[in-house]
Amino acid sequence: MFVKGIYNNFKRYWFLMTQLISRDFKVKYKRSVLGVVWSLLYPILMMTVMAIVFSQMFKFKVEGINYLVYLMTGIIMFNYFSEASHAAMTSVVENFLLINKVYIPKYIFPIAKCMFVGINFVLTLIPWLGVIALSYVGLGEYVCHFNWYYLILPYIFFCFFLFTVGVGLFLSCVSVFLRDVFYIYGIIITMWNYLTPVFYSIEILPEKLQFLMQFNPLFQFLNTTRTIVVYEQAPSLGTLGILGGIGIVTLLFGAYVFKKNQDKFIYYV
Amino acid sequence: MIDIEHVSMRFNLGIEKEFSIKQAFVNFLSPKERKKRKKKEEFWALKDVSFHVAQGEVVGLIGSNGAGKSTLLKVVSGVMKPTKGKVTVRGVISPMIELGAGFDGNLTARENIFLNGAILGYSKKFLIDKFDEIVEFSELRDFLDVPVKNFSSGMVAKLAFSIATIVNPEILIVDEILSVGDIKFQEKSKKKMMELIKGGTTVLYVSHSLDSIRDLCTKVVWLDHGKIVEMGKTNKICDDYYKEQLR
Numbered sequence: 452m453f454v455k456g457i458y459n460n461f462k463r464y465w466f467l468m469t470q471l472i473s474r475d476f477k478v479k480y481k482r483s484v485l486g487v488v489w490s491l492l493y494p495i496l497m498m499t500v501m502a503i504v505f506s507q508m509f510k511f512k513v514e515g516i517n518y519l520v521y522l523m524t525g526i527i528m529f530n531y532f533s534e535a536s537h538a539a540m541t542s543v544v545e546n547f548l549l550i551n552k553v554y555i556p557k558y559i560f561p562i563a564k565c566m567f568v569g570i571n572f573v574l575t576l577i578p579w580l581g582v583i584a585l586s587y588v589g590l591g592e593y594v595c596h597f598n599w600y601y602l603i604l605p606y607i608f609f610c611f612f613l614f615t616v617g618v619g620l621f622l623s624c625v626s627v628f629l630r631d632v633f634y635i636y637g638i639i640i641t642m643w644n645y646l647t648p649v650f651y652s653i654e655i656l657p658e659k660l661q662f663l664m665q666f667n668p669l670f671q672f673l674n675t676t677r678t679i680v681v682y683e684q685a686p687s688l689g690t691l692g693i694l695g696g697i698g699i700v701t702l703l704f705g706a707y708v709f710k711k712n713q714d715k716f717i718y719y720v
Numbered sequence: 721m722i723d724i725e726h727v728s729m730r731f732n733l734g735i736e737k738e739f740s741i742k743q744a745f746v747n748f749l750s751p752k753e754r755k756k757r758k759k760k761e762e763f764w765a766l767k768d769v770s771f772h773v774a775q776g777e778v779v780g781l782i783g784s785n786g787a788g789k790s791t792l793l794k795v796v797s798g799v800m801k802p803t804k805g806k807v808t809v810r811g812v813i814s815p816m817i818e819l820g821a822g823f824d825g826n827l828t829a830r831e832n833i834f835l836n837g838a839i840l841g842y843s844k845k846f847l848i849d850k851f852d853e854i855v856e857f858s859e860l861r862d863f864l865d866v867p868v869k870n871f872s873s874g875m876v877a878k879l880a881f882s883i884a885t886i887v888n889p890e891i892l893i894v895d896e897i898l899s900v901g902d903i904k905f906q907e908k909s910k911k912k913m914m915e916l917i918k919g920g921t922t923v924l925y926v927s928h929s930l931d932s933i934r935d936l937c938t939k940v941v942w943l944d945h946g947k948i949v950e951m952g953k954t955n956k957i958c959d960d961y962y963k964e965q966l967r
Contacts, residue, residue: 463841470838478826552821553839554798554813714801718732 471563494575513652519591525649535568539619561619600679610698617701620709722773727805729766765791767946778923780937787943789926811890820880825869858882891922
């Protein structure tokens with residue numbers, strides 16, 4: 452009954468969702484010569500810069516594995532989260548004019564943003580797979596073999612998406628009442644970036660921090676993906692269960708806070 | 721059918737102040753003061769408004785600026801939830817409150833037809849079918865691939881009106897839109913409205929032009945400071961309202 456209601460609502464506003472996403476794409480690449488190619492080119496160039504900075508200048512590496520693939524996996528996933536949650540956070544306030552004039556379910560805005568950035572994320576998987584393939588011919592010393600566990604990746608990314616939507620819903624709701632969140636979150640995301648092993652390995656941390664890291668959801672997602680791609684091992688069923696749990700619980704929490712407060716938005720935006 | 725029962729709507733005028741550090745500090749020091757001020761800053765945009773709009777009726781709302789007309793429309797269209805009371809609406813609503821609110825200036829007219837159509841709840845198939853009709857009515861075929869930010873306000877209004885009226889909605893909510901575009905387009909849009917009304921659509925119509933109210937409406941509700949002053953037969957209410965305004 453409950454699920455069916457959500458499904459019907461989604462179906463009804465699906466067209467609007469696609470329109471909002473395609474608007475974001477059109478606006479993003481308006482008047483740029485390369486257009487959508489930038490979605491592919493940008494992560495490649497970014498990666499090149501990061502790879503040079505971390506592996507050549509800072510001499511970062513993790514023993515016994517392909518550091519380039521390790522780094523790139525961390526960056527594309529962390530970037531997805533940081534971009535999507537940020538865009539979702541501002542989405543409700545930005546669309547104030549619409550919310551104030553026409554009835555539209557408001558959750559559509561943060562979700563559409565998470566999807567829009569999600570499509571970009573899927574595009575960045577192409578250069579990512581390219582780098583993994585290039586490891587066969589010597590890029591980054593160690594070879595990362597493609598393996599059957601890759602079939603689990605969509606599940607991990609899907610849980611990651613649910614987690615991001617949950618955070619996005621929560622932030623977009625809170626920021627309506629407290630615009631300070633825009634600035635605070637900028638600081639939080641920077642801190643989170645350094646507290647998550649994006650470009651370093653968890654082993655360089657003191658043992659206490661290593662233990663605490665287990666409670667960092669982003670670490671869980673990054674780590675599981677790397678287990679498959681970099682370490683070529685199967686993640687345990689328990690870990691996969693935890694990822695699903697993180698995704699669903701965060702989503703439900705975000706949705707609950709959002710639903711509880713959405714009728715008040717109109718007075719604050 | 722629209723049923724409005726004892727609807728009241730409260731706004732808090734002090735909301736902008738409420739969230740500053742200074743205010744939080746003052747509140748912390750004197751909580752009593754806060755309660756008092758809150759009461760003072762309350763503003764009731766609608767007070768116990770009740771009326772019924774039957775199927776096919778065209779109801780006009782009149783009243784001076786700030787009387788609560790637009791708030792009432794927003795409550796009926798679901799944009800706002802009433803503080804007290806209940807609104808029951810049976811049928812699909814097409815809200816024409818502030819045309820073109822859903823336009824994105826960076827997109828072309830063609831792209832905006834789809835975006836705005838989606839916002840108004842049209843399906844993709846419907847929009848593809850009706851695309852030519854919309855363009856024809858808006859008289860903007862030559863400007864289809866121009867970004868809307870380069871349009872004049874008249875052109876924007878014409879495009880928005882054409883998109884909004886392409887459906888045969890069961891309930892139409894209209895806020896002062898017949899005065900868009902040039903004289904020719906005004907006549908055309910008025911004709912279009914008449915067509916919709918004759919087709920059995922229920923209409924809630926806000927306007928400051930008593931002439932158009934007299935032309936279109938079967939019943940009029942006169943609002944003042946959030947309360948209903950009088951409602952009933954179009955001509956009588958319009959006359960009373962006009963006399964009151966001149967006084």
